[in-house]
Amino acid sequence: MHPASARRRNAMTCLAVWCLAFGGCAVAPLTQRVNQFGGAVSTVVPPVTHAYETIEETYYDGQVAGLVVNYDKNGFKPEKIQPFLSREDLLIRTRVLDGLQAYANALRTVTSDKASDALDAATTSVGQSVLGLQEEGVLSKAFAKNVPEDAISLATAALNTLGHFLVERKRSRRLPTIISEMQEPVERLGDLLIADIGSAPDTQGHGGKGLRNQLWLAYDKLVLDQDAFIAHSTLDPIQRRQEIANLPALVRTQREADLTLQATQEAVRKLVAAHQALATKDDTGMRDGIAALMAEGKRVAAYYQGLQAHKE
């Protein structure tokens, strides 16, 4: 074997191992963490959206219950029926949640295996085309002597590795900056959503605020209006029984609805933590990556040595 050719092969093999070291293996933990963050966003957005809808529905139910029980005294005044939050207030929240979802989706796309698959397909296509040139005899005309087929395969593998390296270099240079720039806004968003949801009042009526307070009060009102409705109505025993049974059901729903909002706040906290984890170096993942790298390095070295032995 020609020493210059051996040096070229050594260089290509070194390049392949080096690219594997600083390219493909390093991305696996980030992809995992991006998927966890994307999963957290997909889990959090629907219940947060549902929280605003629930309060609107309960507030409306409270208005209807008040109308029913006070109808003989006050009549119906259409202008009294109003939403709890304005259309603009809800639109801001919808847009910010959509923006968060779009950000998470973009992160998932850019770290997904799609680019890797497309790169493999493109380099395989290049390799096949070069082999085609070999079969057509174009290479032998161009280089005066035949180019070994395994050299073409090795060059294709090196090209593939180089492509992966370039993609990973782009990612590793830009993504950490984008993610760390977004940590503060994501924390701020989490704080604002948690503040929107607020807290239920204690037994003294203190500490209540936001959606949880409004929901709690709306159910208190529903219970009182339901009780007044029963007191003022001339119901038959079966109807009366059904209406009375609604009282404890309302109390139970009040507690369950509040617990759901509390759980939503916890989910928002986890989302913020999941974003924080994107910017944090994962030692376990790194160790796994290094182990995978070493195995891959040995495989490439064995492949290369096998090629050399075959030629000699």
Add this chain to the structure above:
Amino acid sequence: MPGTFDDQTRQALLDAFGALHQNLQQAYWAATSIEAQDRIRGIEDLVYDTLTDLNRADIQSHDDALSQLINGLAQAKGKIDELQGQIDLIIHNLKVAGEVIEAIKTASTAAATALAQLQG
């Protein structure tokens, strides 16, 4: 108006009216006549409306900060999309390389065929 209060004052009002609401609730269930209950409920409706205004104002006080975050999220997505574009370009360049080689092969085959015809 509840919207004009700072956070601390608003919370103090929420606590004060919240305590009143709690007392009225207890008074309602303790009342022995429907008339007394109706009077308490009438006051409770006013307290409920005030607490609703305060809760609404509390949530609306986050509107500006949330609006600012919409732009930040859109900009971050734009930067990620740009990065995706650069990655796509690397893959595109590799595809083009394959296409160029394919074109060389086609041209070479055509040239060989033409040469054979000329020699024949």
